[in-house]
Amino acid sequence: MDTLFNLIPLPENSGINGIDYDPGNKMVYWNDFNMDRISRIQLDGTNQEVILSTNSPHSIALDLVNGKIYWTMYNDRAILRANLDGSSVEELFKYTSFVQPTSILVDPVNGFLVWSTRIVNQVVKATLNAINEEVVRPIYAEGMFNEECADDTTRLFYYTKQTELGVTNLDGSGDRTIKLFSDQTTGSSLSKYGSRLFWSARSYSPSYTGLINEYDMKSSTLTIHNSTVTLLNGDELVINPVTTRIISHTPYNEPVAIEGCPDNIVVNIDENASNASSISWTEPGLNSWSSCPTMVFQGTGTNGGDFSLGITELHYQAHDAAGNIDDCQFSVTVRRFSDECNNRCLNGASCEQGVCECLAGFDGDMCQDKLTAVECGSTSMTVNVDARLVPGDASGVHFHNRSCNGVINATTDIITLTTDYNECGTILEEDNTTVTFSNVITYAKPGSEDGTAITRKYHMQVRVECCLKKEEVISGSFRPQLGEVSFSDKGSGDFSLRLERFQTNAFDKSESETTSVVGKGDYLYFGVYLESVPGVGMFIDSCWATTTQDSDAEPHYSLISSGLVELFMSLKKYISYSDGIVVHSLDC
Structure with a gap:
């Protein structure tokens, strides 16, 4: 663990089952099950004292509003209370049958206690005087943590059956499993910080081992912390944690999230039917890591109910104590069998009972994706x-x-x-x-x-x-702004051809004068370029001249036709190069 620890010496064979903290006085309280006592100490390691001698204390909880400490007596089957200094001890509740209370929590603001029992497995809620008790869940909660919500409700996180993390509202509603673990470990002293739950996990096979486990509900990851800690003096110490408590006053505002929003539902009905009956879906859930989330169903219709012909829009909305909102929207479409296809499938796909069967290379509900x-x-x-x-x-x-x-x-x-x-x-x-x-x-x-x-x-x-x-027309005027011309077949491909005028029969310098004038008897030197790969050649099938830049204009003067030079022109040079250029000179 990335911190330094202060080691507080305790008597040999001590058995610490519970721990709590008073941040105002910076004082740590703990109960020693083996030594039958409850003690406290300043956070700096001074003023250690035993405040109570009591039989088999299993767990403690501080009421800092009213200045009280509560604890369970495991062997005496009782719930007790005293002042923070150990004075004025009161026995609030005692089981007459063989029931052993273990973990205990206190909520002084809302005025209730919560404790867990074994032999008769229960999580029990009662007032601060331990009266009007009621069973929240029929389980043995090895570790518990309560969280207050903005709507004045409270939910309870718990570890049970040596494998299960769960959460429930304190009225017993909304119970659900957060995580099931494959390895069995005894857990205790559950704490929560943000999206993370911490507890002490103990394994007895092959040997006794105590670890601090951390489960992040947001990322669904379990971290088992290193049991070697570094003391303030630099020494390292291997510990076997029995109880753990995370104390923090850092605000936690992670937003609520709806999980498992249903997909759109499409139902086909017979021609003479007007609605579809018993339409159901799996209810979405809420993330456990946000602060006290709640969810309500909005819109017409009910899960498992009847839906009429047409489209019904459905909506879940979730809120949390920090004011965050999340939405889940889906629809139920009821249609007759005759309407299920209706030419909805694209790109040559077939339709079977409203479902498009896409051809290879296409996807999507209508096969619209190439x-x-x-x-x-x-x-x-x-x-x-x-x-x-x-x-x-x-x-x-x-x-x-x-x-x-x-x-x-x-x-x-x-x-x-x-x-x-x-x-x-x-x-x-x-x-x-x-x-x-x-x-x-x-x-x-x-x-x-x-x-x-x-x-x-x-x-x-x-x-x-x-x-x-293979064949395409390129054109240009006597002015040498000919540029590059590309052509394609239905977007399937492009050859790049370029028609260019040169100054001499060396064909090494292009004509760059845009106002160049050609007189009677002057020579014109042209080159046609093809950009491709070796193995693709080119020849000029025809060449003609017009009086404008429009290649279809009349009059039309043919220079090359079917690969042959017209007789009234004097061919000066006609060469085919392997690099894809055909050049020729003409006597005007």
């Missing part, structure tokens, strides 16, 4: 795959070449794969009009099928293609 997308560039493709399609690690998703795997975006849950057209096993195919680059996205080892469709099975394959047209 789970894959292929982006085709001039030299590469990028594939985005929704992580919902992949039952495992994104690195297991890859192209045909297994070394080309995916990378997941933790924010969007999208797996991205990228490859150049000449890498990762990409295949080039062509016909008269199209160049197609294809690959296969695979998750895990491919099966025996050729795998051209996405499935939700463990082995997933999808064929991805980028289809780029």
Whole structure:
């Protein structure tokens, strides 16, 4: 534990069962079951004194409002009270049957006591004079802690059955389990700070061990604290805690939260019916770690009741002592069988009894979510795959070449794969009009099928293609602002072509004068560029000139037709380069 401790020497064979604290006087009180006494000491270790000699004191509780100390007498089966200095002892309650009281709590503001008994397992509530007792829960609470709420109610946290943390309202309502533990330990002296519960846990197998357990209700985590502590003088000491008390006056305002809000409910009824009967859902719960939460149901209808044709909106709202609010909203839809589909499914999905059966690669209640997308560039493709399609690690998703795997975006849950057209096993195919680059996205080892469709099975394959047209028109004027022109086929891909004018037949310097004038008899030098990967070539099928920048304008002067230069033009140079440029010069 990250603090320094003061060791208070006690007589040998002492048995400390209960502890409490008076912050005003900085004084610690404890009861010694073995020595039959109750003592106190200043927090600095001075003024230690025995204030009461009493038989088998099992637990104590301080009433600092009225200056009283309460305790249980285990063997004498009684509840007693005295002044804080041990004077004016009163026996308030005594069991006539064999019932042993153990833990005790006091709430002087609301004026009640709570104690737990064994043999007859009960949690009992009574007035400060231990009268008008009533059973809160029929359990043996090994440790208890009460929390006051803003609405003047009180709830009780408890540890029972050596395995269970629970909470209940002090009137016995709203009882629920917070956590069940698999290992059995005897627990005592439960305390709460914020979302965390602390208690002393004792195990007797294989040997006696005392530990301080901490359970965070907000994160649902158990911490078992180190039993080695450091004393003020620097020495280390191994302890076996029997009782623990957390004292804090720090405000706690963690907000209330509704847990397990029901999903929307859809019910189909016959054509001649007007409502659906006995519609029920699992009631939502409240987080245990907020400060005294309460929840109310709002809206028409009841859980387990009848609902009429149409949509009924339902609503739970929760509040806590700090003024926080949380909402839970859902709906019950009652419809006839004939209305259950009504063309609601998208992207080619079929509909069965109102449920859309999505084609591979789509998801959502109406199959509206497309789970894959292929982006085709001039030299590469990028594939985005929704992580919902992949039952495992994104690195297991890859192209045909297994070394080309995916990378997941933790924010969007999208797996991205990228490859150049000449890498990762990409295949080039062509016909008269199209160049197609294809690959296969695979998750895990491919099966025996050729795998051209996405499935939700463990082995997933999808064929991805980028289809780029072979033929397209690019144009420009004699003024050299020609730029880069891209084209695509239904968004499936882009080749990048560029038509550029040069100054000389060396084709090494482009024409940059925007006001350049071409005279009769001047030479024009043009180059056409293709940006792609090796294996994709280009030739000019036709070339023509117009008097405006509109390529369809008339008159129309053909320079190259079907790959041949027109006879009235003088071809000066026509060269095909491997780097994707075709250049030629024309005599005007």
